[in-house]
Amino acid sequence: MMLKLLxxxxxxxxxxxxxxxxxxxxxxKDNTVTVVDGDSLKIVETVKVGxxxxxxxxSTDGKSLYICASDSDELQVLDVATLKITGTLPSGAxxxxxxxxxxxxxxxxxxxxxxxxxFLDVAAKKIVAEVPVGIEPEGVAVSPDGKIVVDTTxxxxxxxxxxxxxxxxxxxVLVDSRPRVAAWTPDGAQVxxxxxxxxxVAVIDSKTHAIVKKIGFEIPGxxxxxxxxxxxKFTKDGKTAFVALGPANRVAVIDPKSFEVxxxxxxxxxxxxxxxxxxxxxxxxxxxxxNDITVIDVAEQKAVKSxxxxxxxxxxxxxx
Amino acid sequence: MSDLVAIMKLLGLFALGxxxxxxxxGPSAFAQTPSPPIEIDYLGLKVERTLPLSYLDQPxxxxxxxxxxxxxADNQTTGQFLGQTYHLTEDIxxxxxxxxxxxxxxxxxxxKLFVTDLPAPILLQVADLPEAKDxxxxxxxxxxxxxxxxSCRKNVLHTAISRAMQADALMQYxxxxxxxxxxxxxxxxxxxxxxxxxxxxxxxxxxxxIVKEIPWTFDPGSRRTDTGHYAVEAEVARITxxxxxxxxxxxxxxxxxxxxELPYRTTEPRPVAGTQGMxxxxxxxxxxxxxxxxxxxxxxxxxxxxxxxxDYGAWLAVRAVxxxxxxxxxxxxxxxxxxxxxxxxxxxxxxxxxxxxxxxDGQLRQxxxxxxxxxxVSVSPQPGFLHQFSELDTLGVxxxxxxxxx
Numbered sequence: 001m002m003l004k005l006l007x008x009x010x011x012x013x014x015x016x017x018x019x020x021x022x023x024x025x026x027x028x029k030d031n032t033v034t035v036v037d038g039d040s041l042k043i044v045e046t047v048k049v050g051x052x053x054x055x056x057x058x059s060t061d062g063k064s065l066y067i068c069a070s071d072s073d074e075l076q077v078l079d080v081a082t083l084k085i086t087g088t089l090p091s092g093a094x095x096x097x098x099x100x101x102x103x104x105x106x107x108x109x110x111x112x113x114x115x116x117x118x119f120l121d122v123a124a125k126k127i128v129a130e131v132p133v134g135i136e137p138e139g140v141a142v143s144p145d146g147k148i149v150v151d152t153t154x155x156x157x158x159x160x161x162x163x164x165x166x167x168x169x170x171x172x173v174l175v176d177s178r179p180r181v182a183a184w185t186p187d188g189a190q191v192x193x194x195x196x197x198x199x200x201v202a203v204i205d206s207k208t209h210a211i212v213k214k215i216g217f218e219i220p221g222x223x224x225x226x227x228x229x230x231x232x233k234f235t236k237d238g239k240t241a242f243v244a245l246g247p248a249n250r251v252a253v254i255d256p257k258s259f260e261v262x263x264x265x266x267x268x269x270x271x272x273x274x275x276x277x278x279x280x281x282x283x284x285x286x287x288x289x290x291n292d293i294t295v296i297d298v299a300e301q302k303a304v305k306s307x308x309x310x311x312x313x314x315x316x317x318x319x320x
Numbered sequence: 321m322s323d324l325v326a327i328m329k330l331l332g333l334f335a336l337g338x339x340x341x342x343x344x345x346g347p348s349a350f351a352q353t354p355s356p357p358i359e360i361d362y363l364g365l366k367v368e369r370t371l372p373l374s375y376l377d378q379p380x381x382x383x384x385x386x387x388x389x390x391x392x393a394d395n396q397t398t399g400q401f402l403g404q405t406y407h408l409t410e411d412i413x414x415x416x417x418x419x420x421x422x423x424x425x426x427x428x429x430x431x432k433l434f435v436t437d438l439p440a441p442i443l444l445q446v447a448d449l450p451e452a453k454d455x456x457x458x459x460x461x462x463x464x465x466x467x468x469x470x471s472c473r474k475n476v477l478h479t480a481i482s483r484a485m486q487a488d489a490l491m492q493y494x495x496x497x498x499x500x501x502x503x504x505x506x507x508x509x510x511x512x513x514x515x516x517x518x519x520x521x522x523x524x525x526x527x528x529x530i531v532k533e534i535p536w537t538f539d540p541g542s543r544r545t546d547t548g549h550y551a552v553e554a555e556v557a558r559i560t561x562x563x564x565x566x567x568x569x570x571x572x573x574x575x576x577x578x579x580x581e582l583p584y585r586t587t588e589p590r591p592v593a594g595t596q597g598m599x600x601x602x603x604x605x606x607x608x609x610x611x612x613x614x615x616x617x618x619x620x621x622x623x624x625x626x627x628x629x630x631d632y633g634a635w636l637a638v639r640a641v642x643x644x645x646x647x648x649x650x651x652x653x654x655x656x657x658x659x660x661x662x663x664x665x666x667x668x669x670x671x672x673x674x675x676x677x678x679x680x681d682g683q684l685r686q687x688x689x690x691x692x693x694x695x696x697v698s699v700s701p702q703p704g705f706l707h708q709f710s711e712l713d714t715l716g717v718x719x720x721x722x723x724x725x726x
Contacts, residue, residue, distance in 0.1 A: 113617060115397060135397050136614055154611065155668070156398040157646070172401040174646065177668040178611070197668040223711060225673045247672070 021278055021318045022080065024065055025286055025293055026053040027310025033067060034309040035083055038277060038318060041295065041307050045083050050076050055097040055273075056315040060104030065317065068095040068109070075107070075120070080319045090127050092118035097181075099140045099149070101164070108149045108164075110137035117151045117162060129167040133160045139193065141182040143206065150191050152179035159193045159204060171209040175202040180272075183232040185256060194229035194243060201229050201243055203259065213259050219248055227252075231273040235280055235298070242283055242296075244271040251285060253301050263301055267294035275316040286313040355651040357407035360641055361426045362388045362634065363419060363446070364412045364437035372576035384437040384461055385410055386623045387631030390615075391638035393622070395645075404645055408638070416442045420449065427451045432653035433458070435637040437630060440464040440471070447473045456657035458640065460633035465518060468681040468717060472724035477660065477682040479636040480629075481602045483515055485716035487522035489600040489688035489700035490570070490593055492714070495526055496702045499567035503560065503590070505534045505582065507573040515572035515595060531564040536578055556585035563587075570594040597692060600700070603632035604691035609699075610672035636669055636684065643667045671699075673712070681724040685712035 021038035026049075033053060035045040050069025057066045058080075065078040068091065075089040075098075091098075094113040100106070107120040111130075117137055119129040134156025141150045142164075149162040152175070159182055161171040176198020183192050184206070191204045203213040217227035228246035234256065235241075241254040247270050253263040268287025271294070275284050283296040287306075293316055295305045362385055372379060380386075388408060395406045409431070411422035419438060423446045426434070432455045436443055440462050447457050452475055459467065459478045467473075468482050494500070502523060506516045516533070523530050538555045560569070569586055571594040573579035579596030591597065605626050608616065615635075619627040627635070640660055645651060648659035659665055661682075666674035671687045678685060690698045701707075705714040713719075 112614060113621070134401065135394050136611070154614070155394050156401070157668075158398070158401060160401075169401075174402075177666060177674060197666075197672070197674055199674075225711075228672065 021320050023275075023277075023284055023293070023316060023318045024056055024078075025309045025313045026056045026067060026315045028052055028054055028288070028312040028314040030310035030312070032310050033065070033078065034313075036293070036307055036309070038282075041305060043307075043309070046310065047078060047083055047085065049078070049085065050074060050088075054314045055095075056317045057098060057100060057107075058317050058319050060100055060102070062319055065319065066098070066100075066107065068098060070094050070096060070112070075109070089120060089122065089125055091120065092116065092127060092130065096138050097140050099142045101142055102144065102146045106164070108140050108142060108151075108162075110140050110151055112136050112138060115153070117149065117160075119164075119167065131162050131167055131169060133162075133169065134158050134172075138180055139182040141184050141191065143184050144186065144188040148206070150182040150184070150193075152182050152193050154178045154180065154196075157195070157198075159191065159202070161206075161209065173202075173204055173209050173211065175204075175211070176200045176214070180230045181232050183234060186234055186236060186238040190256075192232050192241070194232055196228045196230060196246065199224060199227050199229065201232065201254075215243075215254065215259050215261070217243075217245060217248070217252055217261060217264075219245075219250060219264055222248055230271075233274050233276060233283065235276075240298075242274060244274055244285060246270055246272060247289075249287075251283070251296065265296055265301060265303055267296070267303055268292045268306055273315045275318050277318045278320040282318075284316045284318060286316040288312050288314065355403060355405075357405040358433070358641065358645055358651050358653065358656070359429075359431045360388075360392075360406060360408050360433045360435060360638060361422075361431045362408060362410045362435045362437075363422055363426075364410075365419065365439065365442060366412050366414050373578060373580050374576070380625055380628070382623070383628050384630040384634045385412070386619070386625075387460070387627065387634035387636075388435055388638045390619050390622050390631075391635040391642065394639060395642035398642060398646055402646060402649075404651055406638075406642065406645075416445055419446055423449065424451055427455060432456065433641055433656065435460050435634055435641075437461045437634065440467055443467065443476070444471060444473070447476050454654060456653070456660065458637035460637045461630045464514065465717070468683050469723040472681050472726055474726040477640075477677055477684065479640060479684045480633040481686060481688060482683060482716050483518035484521065485683075485686075485688055486600040487515075487518040488525070488715045489690060490519075490598075491522045491526040491528055492700045492702040492705055493690055493698050494528055494568060496698075496704070497567075500528055501564075501566040501568075502528060502530045503532050503534060503563050503566040503569050504530050505536055505559070505569060505571045505573075505579075507536050507571075507575070507577055507579075509573075509575055509577075511574040512572040512595075515574055519570055519572065519594070531566045534559050534563070536573070538578070552581050553585045556582055557587050560586040560588065560590075566590060568593055569597075571596055593690075598690050598697050599692065600688050600690050601629050602686065602688065603627055603629050604689045604696060606691050606694055606696045607689055609696070610670050612670040615670050632669075636667065636675070639669075640665075640667045640684070676710075678713070678719075680719045680722045681717065683716060685710060685715075687712065688715055 023036040025034040033047045050072030052071040055068045067076040075091045077087045092111040096112040098109040109118045134153030136154035139152035159173040176195035178197040201215040227248045231244040243252045250264040269289035285294045292306045434457045457476045571579040583592045644656040644659040701711045
């Protein structure tokens with residue numbers, strides 16, 4: 001009886017693997033998206049996409065993966081179930097990063113060469129507004145309530161707060177050199193921006209627009225210039241922040257309350273962008289120089305495995 | 321159409337252009353009312369450049385100034401969020417007297433920030449004018465080591481890299497490759513002698529041996545005529561025979577007179593580096609790392625040609641002014657000059673690190689690229705060349721050795 005029960009459990013486990021998710025990785029130099037099975041961590045498909053795929057984003061309904069095909073000047077839509085490109089969306093020139101409104105109706109896209117943020121009405125497949133910002137817009141982050149979009153501009157070194165209703169810049173915050181990514185804390189109280197050349201993460205109060213803290217990175221054995229923060233990810237409970245440190249080949253684990261760096265996790269080379277598994281038990285990092293992704297166990301705060309993907313992996317997103 | 325209508329139309333067009341170019345923001349987007357523009361003068365010598373050896377790369381007539389213009393657009397965009405505006409005047413002069421005249425005129429009009437594309441003697445002539453005491457001159461194109469040593473000036477900063485930095489970048493790369501021996505081929509121009517000096521100093525520093533110095537004296541005349549290549553090949557083979565074994569042929573030919581004719585023609589098969597072949601430089605066409613692709617494409621779009629080393633020097637100079645104004649929250653040129661020299665200043669130059677000015681000789685610290693026409697080979701400082709304060713100070717003349725006493 002016991003044996004029967006055990007085998008039944010084993011059968012169920014087989015039928016429903018612990019990580020049934022798909023991991024999508026954009027390969028900037030291969031013009032492909034690699035699809036990795038979250039359970040076996042094996043590549044299941046390499047999908048040909050537009051030129052220079054960079055940021056990728058899951059639609060709010062989880063059915064589509066949006067891909068910034070930067071040199072094709074458009075967004076592509078990948079069906080998560082069939083792994084086929086099902087269509088394209090206008091993006092404005094050279095889309096680099098983007099974010100979605102909470103209801104999924106609008107995408108906000110940074111047009112790196114055109115110094116503006118485009119508002120894309122997804123259903124109408126139309127750019128409905130363009131907001132001018134500084135030079136080389138990159139990071140885009142929508143507030144949890146959808147009312148504000150923060151865009152960072154790399155050469156202007158600012159975080160621009162855009163009112164999505166008025167379609168206007170309402171505040172500009174000067175941060176350290178070459179800001180890349182903006183991220184809202186889950187409670188919407190703060191916006192964190194990473195300055196790649198400045199080597200800091202600025203913590204901005206989302207109401208007053210004042211910088212309340214600049215987080216620096218001191219990694220034993222590395223000169224300070226090596227820590228070049230890019231992607232920032234918060235756990236849903238807001239209790240932990242992960243910051244990818246580029247050529248330092250590490251991900252910093254930060255306590256968002258004390259702003260203290262608790263740990264540096266060694267990953268692959270030139271780690272820029274990251275994505276959580278849907279259950280947030282794992283964090284995946286795209287390593288642009290070693291051409292792989294690293295799987296981090298979130299609870300253990302440890303790198304557990306690397307998976308080779310295409311050339312210059314840029315973004316990584318996991319879908320259930 | 322009457323003239324009046326034509327003018328009206330023209331004005332209308334301009335107004336439209338202004339609207340498109342200057343986006344309007346909500347009132348809260350602007351913190352301050354705009355201050356008077358920050359005046360920058362670009363002062364360049366009109367150079368009668370001789371045709372280079374390769375027909376493929378004709379020297380652009382607007383080298384340098386285009387870098388300043390692209391940086392101006394960058395500064396203006398940032399400035400609009402801070403209520404700061406910039407204004408660039410351009411003086412391209414025929415000679416030293418013209419440079420002095422233009423410089424005096426601009427100072428009289430209140431300009432205190434200058435970006436120069438001037439050879440060392442003229443640069444010193446303007447920097448030493450009594451009127452120039454309180455100005456900041458950003459030297460965008462002169463590589464002379466003397467300008468960072470015995471001829472350094474308090475009012476001059478250098479965004480161009482020095483020959484010492486170029487040579488050190490190359491020697492560091494040789495060290496990482498464990499290449500220890502050089503054959504040094506030196507052209508006849510005075511600049512080539514200075515380049516060779518820098519190579520000698522650097523080789524001494526890194527204990528690399530120069531097995532032979534070979535002066536280039538050959539003038540092949542019409543080498544582009546049919547069969548001209550035979551004479552060139554024979555000459556290069558001749559001068560590189562009877563040379564003790566070497567790892568790298570280093571060429572000093574700043575005016576592009578012959579260096580491109582060395583590769584593949586030496587008696588022993590050896591790679592060529594220096595002013596041709598693999599070139600240590602501040603900027604290079606194949607360079608695309610650290611977001612450099614953005615600047616490359618922005619420049620290409622704005623000017624219709626590729627960015628050169630001199631364009632990059634001028635771009636950095638104007639951007640340095642912009643960064644100092646932005647970070648120092650000031651439009652006062654004296655304060656901008658002060659801020660640039662201070663410890664809170666840095667400028668991002670698409671090289672993955674902060675660029676700052678050395679306080680002992682006014683040189684902007686920066687990584688040096690090693691690239692040929694089609695590929696980026698490496699970037700110095702090489703890994704493992706460590707420094708007490710900044711690894712970038714392993715390139716060029718460091719504080720303890722400086723001969724600059726301002």
